[in-house]
Amino acid sequence: MRRFRICEERGSGIDKVVFEVELYQLPDRVRACYLHACLRCVTRQPMTNSSLREPFGITEKNASAASRLLNEAVAAGLIAVEDTTVGTRARTYLPYWATPRARPREIA
Secondary structure (H helix, E strand, C coil): CCCCCCCCCCCCHHHHHHHHHHHHCCCCHHHHHHHHHHHHHHCCCCECHHHHHHHHCCCHHHHHHHHHHHHHHHHCCCEEECCCCCCHHHCCEEEHHHCCCCCCCCCC
16 A cells, blocks of 8 residues: 555554544534644644634634633543643643543543
8 A cells, every 4th residue: 555655654644634623623522622632732732722712713702612612621531731730821731641640531
């Protein structure tokens, strides 16, 4: 398959899949939030409320909608607050697997 240029061994396929899922907000918003955290983590960029608003098309006036989504993802155990000592406006988030203490739970 490599000879026909159908696949490669760089491991970039999952990043492309995560990007497309995030772009089209599939399969649900909480999971898309988790995938956004994964994508930001592997590109070494912080996930914040404002970084989440862009792919979801949430305006700055409706930042509370992004906050609710982040809180749902934290409650589901899919993402975790990177530093709990900072205020809510300056929070950054990581996927659960990037933190030693967080464990995922099933999404209802």
